[in-house]
Amino acid sequence: MSIEIRLENITKTFKAKNETIYALKNINLNIPAGKTISILGPSGCGKTTLLKVIAGLEKPDEGKIFFNSEDVSELSPYERRIGMVFQNYALYPHYKARGNLAFPFWIKKVPEKEIDEKIRETAKILGVGFEYLLDKKPKELSGGEQQRVAIGRCIIRNPSVMLFDEPLSNLDAKLRVITRAQLKKLLVTFNVTSVYVTHDQTEAISIGDLIGIMNNGEIIQVGTYEEIVNNPKNSFVASFFGKPSMNLLEVKVINSQIMWRDKTIPLDKKIEDGEYLLGFHGKDVEINPNGEIKGEIYFIDGTPADISKVLHVQLEDNSSIKIEIKSGEIYRCGEKIAFSLPKKIYLFKKNSGERIL
Structure with a gap:
């Protein structure tokens, strides 16, 4: 037994x-x-x-x-x-x-x-x-x-x-x-x-x-x-676990709006003003030339045999994120790309790591 x-x-x-x-x-x-x-x-x-x-x-x-x-x-x-x-x-x-x-x-x-x-x-x-x-x-x-x-x-x-x-x-x-x-x-x-x-x-x-x-x-x-x-x-679990783990960007919330560099993202719920971490999964990101966020690929994790690969992208503010792509998509190190934030996002308090959204 x-x-x-x-x-x-x-x-x-x-x-x-x-x-x-x-x-x-x-x-x-x-x-x-x-x-x-x-x-x-x-x-x-x-x-x-x-x-x-x-x-x-x-x-x-x-x-x-x-x-x-x-x-x-x-x-x-x-x-x-x-x-x-x-x-x-x-x-x-x-x-x-x-x-x-x-x-x-x-x-x-x-x-x-x-x-x-x-x-x-x-x-x-x-x-x-x-x-x-x-x-x-x-x-x-x-x-x-x-x-x-x-x-x-x-x-x-x-x-x-x-x-x-x-x-x-x-x-x-x-x-x-x-x-x-x-x-x-x-x-x-x-x-x-x-x-x-x-x-x-x-x-x-x-x-x-x-x-x-x-x-x-x-x-x-x-x-x-x-x-x-x-x-x-x-935020510890989000940043530690997953293949790849969740992307986390430092942001501020003012009047229930996420402020990241010159971008503003309205929130559906009332959230206290302060410093937060904005999270999103690389699999949810769609690369498109008209995206408002721009960066440069500096590393590609994966082999031709893998079902998917992971692009490591350095953004304009020198932070980096990971974007998951399918094996048929071709990108190269040094290539500049653009994308928009996905609809599904997470929000964590910066100091305590507590999940808010």
Whole structure:
């Protein structure tokens, strides 16, 4: 049976030079049974600490952790039946892959016949070619093969919850794509509740059923890719998440009108005067020679094989934006273009980042 994970008011602090640093701030999170949530955020935002707290490797200063209705806050990682896959694989170098899978059962003196059966079942789950790896030591395996063994060692114990700490970051680009696909297939087949920590948006989107955006020890927003991109909670989420992320321009609001350089945009609702960030998606921008905003393309992100490409455009006031185009459209670096602001716009307070519109 899959486990629902619930975190209630989790806070974790560390002391540094007589200063209290918040690694996690009052986190409340609900992960549905059988789902995978990708935790995404910049370095140092608390992603790995959150994972360790769920695993029981770190104890929070405040708050509780529930697996279904059971409070596991005081239980050890073993008692929580956690399976964890690390960035550096953490395999025993003197054992072959078979030994790495069998080790936790050797400790408990499980009969060899039963261990062999568990290894056969695990090899079947992990697919073609895994049995070939079983008689090799870690030093004889590629990075991708080592990670498959690490995942096998995790699932052979039939964990209630699987936790992944940037497991693919040590692999080259091609292996990351291959291993990512294998891992997603495994999670769908295994139907185990999982938390996947990464700083790579492509991984987060590909692996997670849900995505949690973290910053400064807080989970800012949780949702699907579409929910977060189309309805970002604040300017940090808008500027951080998305492929490409939202464009943000510094503007002023006076008498419920947006003022940007010499442009005026009337608003349909009453908004307090002040400094704001005007947001819009690059996919909503239409390039046309009669557009009132002008700029120059300085970089094109994409290859001829991509369905779409992203133009990086420097505007006349030296700010830059990103415009998404279809693959058939031809533009070149150094080319000058013009466009109009799209109808769908967002507005955030400049200082707090709070979304207003």
